[in-house]
Amino acid sequence: MKSIVADILETALAQLPELAEAAADLPVAATIERTRDASHGDFASNIAMRLAKPARMSPRDIAARLVEHMGDSGELDKVEIAGPGFINFHLGASAYHGELNSILEQGDEYGRQSQREQPRILLEFVSANPTGPLHVGHGRLAAYGATVGNLLEAAGYPVEREYYVNDAGRQMDILGLSVYLRWLEALDRSFDFPEGGYRGDYIRDIAGEIEAEGVAVLDDLLDDLPDGDRDMVIDELIGRARRGLGAETFALIRQQALESIRADIEEDLAEFGVTFDRWYSEQSLTTEGRIDAALTELEKSGKVYEKDGAMWFRATDFGDEKDRVVVRANGARTYFASDIAYHYDKRERGFDLLIDVLGADHHGYISRVGGGLTAMGYAAEDLEVDLVQFVALFRGGEKVQMSTRSGEFETLRQLRAEVGNDAARFFYVSRSNDQHLDFDLDVAKSESNDNPVYYIQYAHARIASVFRQLAERSLEWDDSHGRASMARLDQPQEKALMTTLSRYSEVINLAAANRAPQHLVHYLRDLANDFHTYYNAHAFIVDDAALRDARLALISATRIVIANGLAILGVSAPETM
C-alpha cells in the first residue's frame, strides 16, 4: 500500500529537478507514514518540511509544487496540504480492494517479500553452554532469535540459523568430572560433592547412562585434596581423574555427557518450535585448524603482540577497554580466540551479515569481536549484536527466585509445561529485546479474559467458526462474487479492518528491519481488536448474497493475515477454542 503513495511522490519529484537534487539523500518512502487521524487521510508525507532547508523554499510551496505534478493514478481520492506542510494522501476504496484481493490470492505467502540474494545472513542465537538444561533466560533468546529469523525470511532475506556449541575448554572437563563423581556415588562411594562441580539432577541421569566399560573406580580420588579455592580443587580433581582413568576414557565420559545434554537442548528447542540449520562445534575450530588460521591472520595484521609469555590482541585499537589475551602463557587458546576464529569462519563461509543474539551480559564482546573481524580484513559492521535483556518470572505478584537451590522452576521445559508453548513464545517477544522482561505466569497461564494470546487466537477461531456456521446453514461462500462485491464493504468497522489489514506488510518490514518482533505482536492485537469489533457490530451471514460474500471475503482475508502473523511468532492458529 505504502508503495502506491511512494510511487506517486517519486514520480512528482522526478519532474522537479531543483527538488530532486535536494532530496538525493532522502529515500522518499522514509517520509511517508500512516496517519493517526483519519481526517488526515491514509498516509502523510513530511517531505516538504524536510526539503525546505536544502531546497531553500518554504515547506508549503514545496508541497504545492509536488502536488501539482502528481498524476491521476486512479487509486488516489485526493491529496491535501495541511499544517506546516504535510502532504496528506487519501486513498480510494479500490486500493484497499486490491490489497484484499492480494491477500486472498496469496494466502500463506501473503506478506512475504520477494526473495533477494543479499545480504546473506547468519543468525546465531541461544548458544547456551552444553553443561545443563536451558533455563527461562535462554527461552527468551530462543523465542526472540527464532522470530527475528522468521521476520527476516518474510522480508526476503536468505537466513541460516546456527547454534554455537561451547563444547571445548575447562567447563567440559568439569562436566566430565561431575558425571564421573555421580557415577562413583551410584556405586555407594560417599563423599562431599565439590562446590565447583555441576550438581543438577541431570548429571546423575547422565552418570547412569555412561558406558561403564573401561571406566575404573578411583577410590582415592578425593583423598588429601589441597586447601584452596573451589577452582583449585576442581582442577586437581580433573587432573587426577584424567590420569587415573586415562585421557581417552575421561574424554569419552566428557563427550557422552556433552552429547546427552546437547541432544536434550535440541529436543527442548524443537518442541518449542525453534530449529537450527547447523550446530556448530567449538571443538571443530581446533580440530579443523580454524583457530590457527585466524591467529595467522591476526599476526599478519600486526595487531597482536607478546607480553608475559602470552599473545595479546590489540583490542584497544578497536574501542575495547583493554587488550585481550588470545594465547595464554601455558599455550592454551582463550575463549576469545575461539570466538574470533568462529566469526572469521562465518564470514569466510560467505555470509555477509553476522547477527548474534546474545544475553545482555555479553555486551563487552561486541567491540573486541568486531575488532577481530576488522583486523582480519572484514568490517566490524558485518557483525550485528542484538542484546536481549534478562527475564524475571512473577507468580501471584511475587518475583520467583531463580536460584539453583530453590525448588521453584527455572528451566525452559518447566515453563513450557506450565504455560504452554504458544503463550511462552508470545510473551517472550511481546517486549522490546532491550527491555527487561517481567514474565507474569498467572497472565500467561490464564485461559480467559486477560490473556492477549488467546485474544488473537480467538479471532482466528471465530472466523473459522463463521465458516462452519455457513456450512451448517447449507450456504457457500462464493469467492469471486465476494471479490466483485467489495464495494459493499462501506461500514466504518469494515474500513477500519481493511486499513489494518493493509498495514501488514509494512509491519513485517518494520519489525524485520528493527529486529523488533513486538511490532508484530502489537499489530496482531490491533487486528484482532478490529475483527472482534466488526463481529459485534455486524452479522456476516446475511441474506443479501453479495453483501454476505463480500463480508466473508473480508474476514477470510483477516484469517489469513492472523495465521501468517502468528506463524512468524511461532504461535498456533487454532480452528476452534
Next chain:
RNA sequence: GCGCCCGUAGCUCAGUAGGAUAGAGCACCGGAUUCCUAAUCCGGGGGUCGCAGGUUCGAAUCCUGCCGGGCGCGCCA
C-alpha cells in the same frame, strides 16, 4: 571508576530513520447478547514522557550534564 541497556498512566509496556491532539493491556467505574463462540464489544476517568539545559519550524524520540534501576569490566567459558 569506566562501558552498555533502561526510566512514558496506579501496574506491565508500545510509541516507525524527529511530525499534527502521547497510545494499548491490566486494574477501576458504567453499559451491550431473542442473532455467526461473551476467551467478545462499546463508553469513561487517569500523564510535569526521571530532572535540567541545548539543537529546530517541530523533541517521548537527537546532543550534554545530573538522578535512579539492571548488567558488564579474568592468561574463566
